[in-house]
Amino acid sequence: MPKSKSYKLDAEPADLPPEADQAHRFEKARTAQATALLEDYAELISDLIGTEGEARPTDIARRLGVSHATAIKSIARLKREGLATSKLYRGVFLTPAGEMLARRVRARHRLVVDLLVAVGVPQEAAEVDAEGIEHHVSEETLRAFAKFLGRA
Amino acid sequence: MPKSKSYKLDAEPADLPPEADQAHRFEKARTAQATALLEDYAELISDLIGTEGEARPTDIARRLGVSHATAIKSIARLKREGLATSKLYRGVFLTPAGEMLARRVRARHRLVVDLLVAVGVPQEAAEVDAEGIEHHVSEETLRAFAKFLGRA
DNA sequence: TCTGATTTGTAGCCGTGGCTACAATTAAGC
């Protein structure tokens, strides 16, 4: 059998030209960046609902440090992608898909912070950097982090 | 004197409202994302010049996995920001500022990959994830990585 | 040399995610 396609979660690049490999890496980073915003919103909305009982656009905007108009537009994108719904003046809600995403993202966020702290990064720096790093950590890397932290 | 402004490299958030803290983290991540492209270009151009003797827009585009038109527009931004110059059909060059950026970025890239591998991430996953992660690793975190790797 | 391939540049489109300004709606307080 030729190549025997692997059935892993993250598709393999296959060893063709070496430059295509690099292109593939950049492409992955671009994709991750494109979903980063959705991930942060899902996590934040879930947090707000959990701690405040509701997630209003204004609060979301303030937490993210953007204008409410920007937040509303991004929320529109979340709805468009089937991750959220909203009732006027009743705040934003997550669909099952949105909830699932939020759970995954929250767990990943924590793991990344914990890993950073574990290798000696000061708590506050870990919190700051993790907010960006998290979106680029693959499942495979995440498993390695968990194992390193003794949570295999 | 009020507040006594701190003179650290990374400005401090100051402990005002707790929500402003979170906003600050998101803002940092957004800033990092905005410079990510410039960093990748600088590093790649430097690499190409080192290995091929020149960095032509077409080659840059192929390595990044984007169209040549996209690469040319991004190179225009590099020039605009004083990081690169270019002679027609003679390729792209880095200004001193660009060179400095490239060196910093390359060193950081390596450190990130090495850290990932050191905590058990498979080589290929480390290479892929590092391409995105690197742009969100602060100086402080980088120092922690170096120390962890025994290169303090 | 000159002709065809390669490279580079330009133009114009799109979606995203910022912003301000203004409008409309709802909530709160008197």
Added chain:
DNA sequence: GCTTAATTGTAGCCACGGCTACAAATCAGA
């Protein structure tokens, strides 16, 4: 209940970074 404040939504602007299509310039080979 009315008035005012807060919230939400809309409109319109911008820069960025993707893309395709086309044009121009350069390079290379016959």
